[in-house]
Ligand SMILES: [Fe+2]
C-alpha cells in the first residue's frame with residue numbers, strides 16, 4: 001500500500017467542508033499510519049488507512065451526525081473497492097474498513113471482542129487527535145483508546161497548525177509533514 005497513490009479530491013466528498021474535508025482526512029490518514037506503527041499494529045494498517053481515507057466522505061453537513069459513518073460504508077466503500085483491492089487489501093480487510101467507518105461516527109464503543117475492534121479504535125483515536133482543529137480543549141485525552149495515542153497529541157497539534165490552510169490533496173504531503181514534526185520532537 002502506497003500513500004503516494006492516495007489523492008484526496010474535493011469531489012469525493014458529498015459536502016464540501018473545511019472541518020471534515022481534505023485537510024482533516026489527510027491528517028487522520030497520516031496519524032493513523034503513525035499510530036499503527038507506534039502500537040505495533042502494522043497488520044491493521046491497510047484497513048485503518050483506507051478507512052481514514054473515506055471516513056468523512058459521506059457527511060452531509062458539519063454538525064453532530066451519527067449516520068455518516070454507516071453511509072460512507074454503504075456508499076464510499078463500494079466506490080473505492082477496486083482501488084483498495086489494487087492497494088493490496090483482502091476481502092477481510094475491506095470488511096474491516098466498512099466496520100471502522102461505520103463505528104467511527106457512533107458515540108458508543110464497539111465491543112472489545114468485535115473482530116475489527118483494533119481497526120475501529122485506531123481510526124477513532126486518529127480522528128480524535130485532529131480534534132485540535134475544533135479548539136484547544138476539544139480533545140479529551142482520557143477517551144483515547146491506546147496509550148500510544150498520547151504520544152501523538154502534540155505532534156497532531158503541530159500537524160494541524162502547519163497544514164490548516166493548505167487543502168493539499170496528496171496524502172503523502174501529510175506523511176512528510178508529520179515525519180518532520182516527529183523528528184523535531186526527538
Ligand atoms: Fe466522522
Ligand SMILES: [Fe+2]
Nearest residue numbers: 020055056127
Ligand atoms: Fe473525521
